[in-house]
Amino acid sequence: MAKTALVTGGSRGIGAAVARRLAADGYQVAVNYAASREKAEALAGEIGGMALQADVSDPVQVKGMVDTVLEKFCQLDILVCNAGVAWQGLLQDMTDGDWRRVMGTDLDGVFYCCRAVLPQMIRQKQGKIVTVSSMWGQVGGACEAAYSAAKAGVIGLTKALAKEVGPSGITVNCVSPGVIDTEMNQALGPQALDQLAEETPLGRLGSAEDVAECVSFLCSPAADFLTGQVLAPNGGLII
Template sequence: MAGSVLITGGTRGIGRAAVKAFARAGWRVAFTYRENRAAAASLLEEFSHAVALAGDVSHRDEAERCVAEARVCLGPLDALVCNAGIAQQKMFCDLTNDDWDRMLGVNLMGAVHFIRAVLPDLIHKKRGSIVTVSSVWGIEGASCESHYAASKAALIGLSRSLAAELGPSGIRVNCVAPGVIDTEMNAAHTEDTIRTLAEQTPLGRMGTAEEVAQTILFLCSDSASFITGQTIGVTGGF
């Protein structure tokens, strides 16, 4: 049964596809964005009942404000999708403290802040779903992206731990680990790198943001009512 969902990082890539997938499935949707007002506005033109919330997920006070605003507009939340994330390619020896702080602040602590803020709704209802968006690199590791891979691996550990802790409250927590997906984030790679990664994928192509979004939607739906603590790879077999 559709309910209300908050999706972080909803204006591009997987997040944008998730906003569209949930809205088309009849969910009441709120999504966050940091700066891209034009992209947020274009979503609202297509889905007039969606709610756009500006804020930096790495700041706890802004996360709490976004959740409070979503609650006012949608009522108590039924699901949370922690999708907001950043990437950076840099040799480990060249990474600065600021690089690490920003990467972990957005990718890991952003999820922590939103989960903390949304949990009272889910615990009160004794049901609900949380989905975090990790990466195949959080499982396999990634050369020249050690801080990115570490932040994504941390999301897997966080999700599995919360699944065990929150299961008795009827709350499901799962993680999606996309592979090589055709998004702006991967567009930073060279054409040769993209081609090589696609060739290393058994299905022989990059995935789409929509394919990942459908997996997230499934995990939040009643069709996944007995699935928790899992890391689902949407990787084409990579």
């Protein structure tokens, strides 16, 4: 029986590239989305998977999503926590609602998804969880304090959870991308993106496929002895 993967925030960008790569690796893929229904359903049709709507910042919706995956596929082997939102601006201008939206999706959502899948993975005595952080979670980014804090929290959660569930045969690793050419980063503007590409030692922005390759590796048997690690596809921008 083919193994099953759940990719949150899977309708576009990095999430869509991950879903395609895992499908190519032979996994049955459940594509989670919050609002982009048409894109998620089109992608699910393309890869022979299923699209599932859920706001990862809502624990009730997350549990329902995981229950649906288990009802459909009877197992869940891979969780990729990719769903995320960003907010740029001065911290002093950020509202309580803005802060909670970033934390709710980027950090709370990882917690809710991990908590929901762990009972099944522990029963199976195997599973792989891959979280998606950011280089700003490693070094901090000006005008992205909340995003940086949430993504740093993801790294801490990853390392702690890896220690906790390792005895159950579950690995937990993190991918921490640099500047990736996605719709989310287009908000930075072409001039800023060109400058970031120039500052990157490899001389270009990353692609969603670059990140998907890293996720694929961490989900593969080649990474069976890796856990609690941060893999950083950033072109050398952060070393």
